[in-house]
Amino acid sequence: MSNAATILVIDDEPQIRRLLDGTLGRAGYRVVEAASGREALGKIEETQPDIVLLDLGLPDRDGLELIPALMKQSKAAILIVSARDATEQKVTALDLGAVDYVTKPFDTDELLARVRAALRGRIGADGGRANITAGGVTFDLLNRRVTRGDEEVHLTPKEFAVVAELARFPGRVITHQQLLSVVWSHDYERHIEYLRVVIRNIRQKLEDDPARPAIIVNELGVGYRLMGERVDVG
Numbered sequence: 001m002s003n004a005a006t007i008l009v010i011d012d013e014p015q016i017r018r019l020l021d022g023t024l025g026r027a028g029y030r031v032v033e034a035a036s037g038r039e040a041l042g043k044i045e046e047t048q049p050d051i052v053l054l055d056l057g058l059p060d061r062d063g064l065e066l067i068p069a070l071m072k073q074s075k076a077a078i079l080i081v082s083a084r085d086a087t088e089q090k091v092t093a094l095d096l097g098a099v100d101y102v103t104k105p106f107d108t109d110e111l112l113a114r115v116r117a118a119l120r121g122r123i124g125a126d127g128g129r130a131n132i133t134a135g136g137v138t139f140d141l142l143n144r145r146v147t148r149g150d151e152e153v154h155l156t157p158k159e160f161a162v163v164a165e166l167a168r169f170p171g172r173v174i175t176h177q178q179l180l181s182v183v184w185s186h187d188y189e190r191h192i193e194y195l196r197v198v199i200r201n202i203r204q205k206l207e208d209d210p211a212r213p214a215i216i217v218n219e220l221g222v223g224y225r226l227m228g229e230r231v232d233v234g
Contacts, residue, residue, distance in 0.1 A: 005119055006030045008049040008076065010040040010066075012059050016104075020053060020081075023108045024115070037061040041069060049076045051118055054098070056082040056089070064089075067096040077118040081106065087221040091175055094222065099172045101222075117171020120228065132167045132228040135215040137206050139167040139226075148206060158183055159202050162195070163226075166216060170228020173219045199224060 007029050009020045014035075021031045032047050034040035037058050044052065052070060056063030067078060080093045083104040090101045099121060100114050132139045138147045141164055146153045155163060161183045166174055176192060183198075184191045203210040216226055 005050040006047055007051045008032045008044055009053045010034045011055040027112055037066045044070055044074045048074055051115055052076045052078045053081045054078055056084055064092060067098055071097050079114060079118055090222050094173055094175050121169050121172050132170050134226055134228045137215060141167060153205050158198055162198050166224060166226035170226050173223050173225045175223040
């Protein structure tokens with residue numbers, strides 16, 4: 001799917017659109033461009049892209065306002081590519097439905113990795129996800145089993161709930177608020193310290209070096225992402 005995927009780039013800066021068009025085109029993607037929110041809404045309905053790269057500073061409307069409108073017209077995964085680097089902006093975009101947030105100026109290799117992760121997540125959302133493998137650890141969500149190599153790892157109910165939410169969207173940032181609302185459904189705002197403790201315990205059980213985590217990584221002030229390497233669908 002990835003080589004045939006269509007990506008809609010929404011950015012009012014011609015030089016950014018040219019850069020992304022060249023980078024994504026060389027990676028095998030079909031690129032469609034829009035320079036405004038109005039143009040984007042027309043293009044997304046016309047082309048039905050797999051991925052949207054959305055700048056927040058558009059000339060006719062704020063990109064944050066555009067996210068719900070884009071989601072109404074398409075199942076495309078929305079990645080924010082913006083110079084805005086405030087944590088509040090990132091959290092708002094993710095809570096509105098964006099799957100990831102890349103800050104300008106960006107590294108093109110990292111951006112392509114984020115695009116691939118978003119495509120993996122979309123494939124799984126369309127067809128259902130059975131297993132995710134990351135760093136030698138396999139997460140079997142259907143059977144509620146986690147194995148590291150050939151050995152099954154025991155997780156507490158809270159630990160598994162956190163892992164399962166992260167593994168549903170490998171490569172995607174899951175905000176603190178989303179994790180808290182899923183795992184501690186009542187009065188969840190009070191439990192941010194509990195979440196940190198649970199993440200620390202999970203890393204002790206799964207990571208080769210818990211002090212330098214490679215499976216569950218932190219997005220400072222925003223949330224966590226599980227760096228899934230493979231998604232088995234079925």
